Amino acid sequence: MFNSERDRLDAIIRKYYAEKGLPEPDAVQWASIPFAGEWGISTSFFQLAALEARHGALPSAIPVPERAQQIALEIADRIGIPTGFSHVEAVKGYLNLYYLTTAFTNRVISTVLAEGRDYGRGKPQAERVMVEYAQPNTHHSFHMGHFRNAILGEALSRIVEFAGFPTIRASYPGDIGLGVITIVWAYQKFYRGQEPQGVHERGQWLLKLYVEATRLLEPKDNENPEERALREAYDAERRELYLKWDAGDPEVRALWRMTREWSLKELREILEMLDIHIDVWFFESEVDEPAKVIVDELIKLGIADDERPEGPVIVRIDEKLGLKKEKYRTNVILRSDGTTLYLTKDLALAKEKFEKYGVDRSIYVIDVRQSLYLQQTFKILELWGFKQAEKCYHLGYGFVSLPEGAMSARRGRLALFKDVYDEALRRVLLEIEQKNPDLAVEQRKQVASQIGLGALVYAVLSVDNNKDIVFDIESALTFDGRTGPYIQNAHVRASSILRKAGGMPEAAPYADELTNHEIQLVELIARFPEIVRQAAIEYRPLLLANYAYDLADAFHSFYHAVPVLQAETEPVRRARLALVAATRQTLANALRLLDIAAPEVM
């Protein structure tokens, strides 16, 4: 907003630099005035004053803050009062320009109402982005750690896309590996032919098999020779099964495919609940063969060293990069028995992303524990000659644990998403019964789902991704204060006002002074497009989560202090209704980017 005016101000400030013979800055930094109820833009002159001092442009030494204030006064004098501003002041080295409130307000509101769902959308960008997330292993059930991953990836995808980048959502489930084979082995050996009813029940049953199998395969403390022999026999069977799978044995593949589908069905159902729609599915098993070809290529290129048969195929990354100190170390890309590893497949996958999907920027939403591993992957891609390697980005996030310790699939100590969701639904329904008993019974379940998920999603997105989360169902399912439901409630209240007003009246601009509550609200609404842009380039959904809360907070305060339907005069009533509509739209847009529903009632 006010770009032309801002350009003129920038020019005046640049001219000042030029006059003093100082190098001009890349851009004049403007920020909004950080005081409640004070409204406008601001810049400071500390850097300029420090620059002057360093260049000896001043006759005598004046402390920087004092000099900054002198400059602020001088600049204030030069710019006068630009169009769209009410007054200008220089204070403590800062230059503050205050907006003409009504003009700015009307501009903001009419922009939001005209652009609607697109308010805040960025200009189309050239770079194509792929976000890889929602990649749990198959044959396991979806837990709160997967939930964090899926939500983070989805929110990021929505933000990046809304900021203007063509975005591809990709999922890469680990559908093969020793863990998966372990389950297939247990199924074949002990449960062949069984199949529980219900998508979630069936998915979770596989987890039970895994826990059982692990118990049989793990060495015990006081194991007698008999037990030991049995365990080793089991283990040998399991490994043989893996080799059979690798050789493409039809029977093993069929069993594997069937159990895999049980898992995928559950995963797809959960993603549907979360309104996540993956564009491209990559499966580990499908990049297995191409990965083997890549190993040969890397050996030929002299990037990988083949130590077979004594050892595996490895890449000495530091050595190949010419680094003296150890940093990326060495990684194995092929086992000595010729089977591939996770890394091998990830190389094949990256190649496909670049070549088949034309991805310029590849984002990996993966647990922070795999940080070194991903840096190694990116470096091998670089050695291999992919320019896109430098635009690979690992969005790591801290792991989700339970109050009683780390989650563990093999011990069966997990917070399964479906269980948490069911509990959320139960609690919200109770809440609705108490707080809004008039809500139609048919509508309750849908609203409860929206609110319950809103609480869970916001609990995950309102913590910076590099922090670990101890998942506690009690705090994740609170609905008061800084939560998803708080923000949803602001949207509901705005909707309620508009509903009672009988739809939108004709556009009605503000004519008189605004209350501080209205000013706050308009300022936040105006800031939304910039928040979207920043969250997208910094890959930080948290910024948007904070923003949504701030906007909801401002609206709740406004709601209590400023009457809308019962405003003193008709023109004020209309103007406020338009502001409520603009707030509701912006809240809805922000919530959408966070993958949180914006209900009309709750």
Next chain:
RNA sequence: GCCCCUGUAGCUCAAUGGAUAGAGCAGCAGCCUUCUAAGCUGUUGGUUGUGGGUUCGAAUCCCGCCAGGGGCGCCA
């Protein structure tokens, strides 16, 4: 041994070089015949782990130390 992350109010977290370090929860005191009280208003609470350094200015950048977590050639 080397590398990465974290340390901010009693608790959970914001603030990514700028003006007075902010919220929520918990505590205390108020507000429902008024647009949804899943709300609002007021209030208590701080040596930003610690010692240096850079800077006009540091929770933020750099170095050391302390504490916790994670990672480091045939797991994914």
